[in-house]
Amino acid sequence: MPTNCAVQFLDRVEQSADREAFRFPKGEAWESVTWRQAGDRVRRLAAGLIALGIESEQRVGIASSTRYEWILADLAVMCAGGATTTVYPSTGGQDTAYILSDSESRIVFAEDESQLAKLRDHRAELPAVTKVVCFDDAHADGDWILSLDQLAELGDTHLAEHPDAVDEIARAIAPDQLATLIYTSGTTGKPKGVRLLHRTWVFEGETIKAQNLLGEDDLQFLWLPMAHSFGKVLLSTQLACGFATAIDGRVDRIVDNLAVVKPTFMGAAPRIFEKAYARIVTMQAAEGGAKEKIFLKAFEVGRKVDELRLAGKAVPLPLKVQHALFDRLVFSKVRERFGGRVRFFISGSAALNADIAAWFHAAGILILEGYGMTENAAGATVNHPDAYKLGTVGQPLPGSEVRIGEGGEVQLKGPHIMAGYHNLPDATRDAITEDGWLRTGDKGELDPDGFLKITGRIKELFKTSGGKYIAPPAIEAKFKAICPYVSQFMVFGAERNFVSALITLDPDAIAGWAAENGKEGKDYAALVNDEDVLAMVGEYVDELNAQLNRWETIKKWKLLDHDLTIESGELTPSLKVKRNVVEANNKQLIDSFYG
Structure with a gap:
């Protein structure tokens, strides 16, 4: 078993040099790279980080959506002996600054102008950040901000003088050395940085390989946020098993991409x-x-x-x-x-x-x-x-x-x-x-x-004022299987005398229903107040109630005037509901159910 993630990657490059490693969208087409090509690029970037002074376990942030460059940056950080601090692209400027400051990140990879703006606005709070490397070459300023190519050129210069620098550092990384800091998105308070070691990721990948779940001939489609542990563990699995990965983080393109890429497997929420x-x-x-x-x-x-x-x-x-x-x-x-496939x-x-x-x-x-x-x-x-x-x-x-x-x-x-x-x-x-x-x-x-x-x-289990325990996820999952128009169904009623629910509809699904029912052109806000829509959803709630214990049944409910989104702060980047946020945002409405 490899001793660390850097060795795991370098060994994979050697074993599978001419096999496809990654493919990614380039305009309307897909571009493919081999393990050797990916390995060469990672070595140059890793050497660039070493040239900039990154040492063992020092943190390097990545603020970006899921794309090929995210993976190159992460692998380069680990091959340089550093540790990746992950930042969701949807994270606000204040929290981004907190994460980078708390982690003491010294360099940050930023996807584009929107991520750079957060760093510029909070630069005074980031004294440890010596350089920013932007995936978009146009934003390099010759001072604080480098382009990805400029980092690679720094690496070329370093490798010309120290040709074995990356390999020597990679082979010296101990299994218990810090590999990744992932800050949990949390629903309250400041995010917490989870310290994950090289051995944790190596174990995850190698144990999947040992089960013969996946092999070199598989093709993964990867859209999950790489700042999330689910996306990151699939990279570790790829290094262990050697399959190719097609990468595109645009959630609205998933189904279209599947038809084109024709993967053999995919992880998803x-x-x-x-x-x-x-x-x-x-x-x-x-x-x-x-x-x-x-x-x-x-x-x-x-x-x-x-x-x-x-x-x-x-x-x-x-x-x-x-x-x-x-x-x-x-x-x-x-x-x-x-x-x-x-x-x-x-x-x-x-x-x-x-x-x-x-x-x-x-x-x-x-x-x-x-x-x-x-x-x-x-x-x-x-x-x-x-x-x-x-x-x-x-x-x-x-x-x-x-x-x-x-x-x-x-x-x-x-x-x-x-x-x-x-x-x-x-x-x-x-x-x-x-x-x-x-x-x-x-x-x-x-x-x-x-x-x-x-x-x-x-923490989500609650007790009604009648002393009955309620498990919201079980009820919510039942409704999603019954109603094809629902997006989110959230159950409330702690210390209350009955259970209530807030409901959001899937904008695409309800637009399709509207077109079929003579209401084409009505916007979402109008549809959720439409009598026919309310009657239709009410029938599904009745169907749900018929499957529940008496004390679990939904007595009152309301359609919200918007679907929950990551941008609104009501969903995590892995598409989980931030229940506390939704409850706080709708406290008056929920209270009115019980007035």
């Missing part, structure tokens, strides 16, 4: 699968007639076949024939929307609804749900193509452990656990038990086969 499911279902409903009947019958048959197969039972011949017909007429077309998707960062996973499975698309958090380098458990249970997040990664602690809390142990929170010893002590297990704050249970099921977030 549940919201992506929810949107795809809703889009396909609503499009089919809009067609109506015989096509819709065939579509619905296909999934009825698909689910029957799945139930038998997952239970280890034989599929009767008549059902098998029916299934083959529907596979040709319906399921193959669903798979084509995702490029037609997907072996599996990996879902993480939030809970995936089991009904939506079952719907995809019926269409021949396997979604392997996994579980983890920034504090354990993203991967703790994952389902396997040969051993999976829908509705669970799989079994622990080999070499790691999971236990259920006091109060049903999921706790983790293994080489992938963080070294602590940066500059926060008290928070670190609170996060790790006396016998060395990471407290996740999630509630869960292990089945007899060792598959983990997450049942809620301990």
Whole structure:
């Protein structure tokens, strides 16, 4: 096993020199580079960082969306012996300055003018930042700001005098040396810097490789934020397994890109699968007639076949024939929307609804749900193509452990656990038990086969004034599987006498509904106040309530006049709802439910 991430990368370059490593959009086309080409570029950039004085474990920030240059910068930082501080491109100027200051970052890679502006505006708060390297060459100023090419040229000069500098530094990096500082986006207070070591990332990649989940012939499509641990762990997995990765961080291009790239796998947050499911279902409903009947019958048959197969039972011949017909007429077309070559998707960062996973499975698309958090380098458990249970997040990664602690809390142990929170010893002590297990704050249970099921977030569980406990994520996930027009469904009612909900609609889905129902051209704000829309959503709420215990049912609800976004501060960059923010923003409305 490699001793550190830099060696892991350099070894991969040597082993797979002429194989494709990355591809990325260049205008309307895609450009491809080999491992050798990527390796040459990384060496030059790493040498440039060394020339600028970066030493062991010194931090280098990256403020950028997901793109090829992000990966080059991260690999260069690690090959120079430094440690990457990740900054989401959506992070505001004040928090960006706090993260870079708290981490004592000395150099910052900035994507474009919008990221540079944050650094210029807060330069007085960043005395440790000696240079900024911009991915956009046009912004180099010959002083504080360099271009990526200028950094590479500094590297060329350094390598001319010290040809083995990068290799010598890379080979000397200890496994317990700091590799990455990821600041958790958090819903309250200042973000906390999670200290992740080289051994944590190497372990994550190598344990996936050992399970034969992925190999050199796979092709990944990567859109996830690289500032998030889910995106970063997929890079470690790529270095271990050697597959190629197509990169484009534009979320609105995901489905279009899948059809062009034709990947064999992709990691994603549940919201992506929810949107795809809703889009396909609503499009089919809009067609109506015989096509819709065939579509619905296909999934009825698909689910029957799945139930038998997952239970280890034989599929009767008549059902098998029916299934083959529907596979040709319906399921193959669903798979084509995702490029037609997907072996599996990996879902993480939030809970995936089991009904939506079952719907995809019926269409021949396997979604392997996994579980983890920034504090354990993203991967703790994952389902396997040969051993999976829908509705669970799989079994622990080999070499790691999971236990259920006091109060049903999921706790983790293994080489992938963080070294602590940066500059926060008290928070670190609170996060790790006396016998060395990471407290996740999630509630869960292990089945007899060792598959983990997450049942809620301990802090999100609440008790009504009648003394009944409510698990909001379970109710919210049910609604998303029922209503194809919903974007977010948020349940409230702590210490209240009943449960209420705030709902947002998916702008694209509701626009499609409007076009089909004589309301084309109405904007989102008008639609959420439309009597027909309210009646339609009300029917779905009634359907949800029929599946819930009496004390869980939604008594009052309201459609918000906007969908939640990262930009509004109500979603994290990994598309999770910041529940506290939404609740604070709508306190008066929620209070009015109980007046």
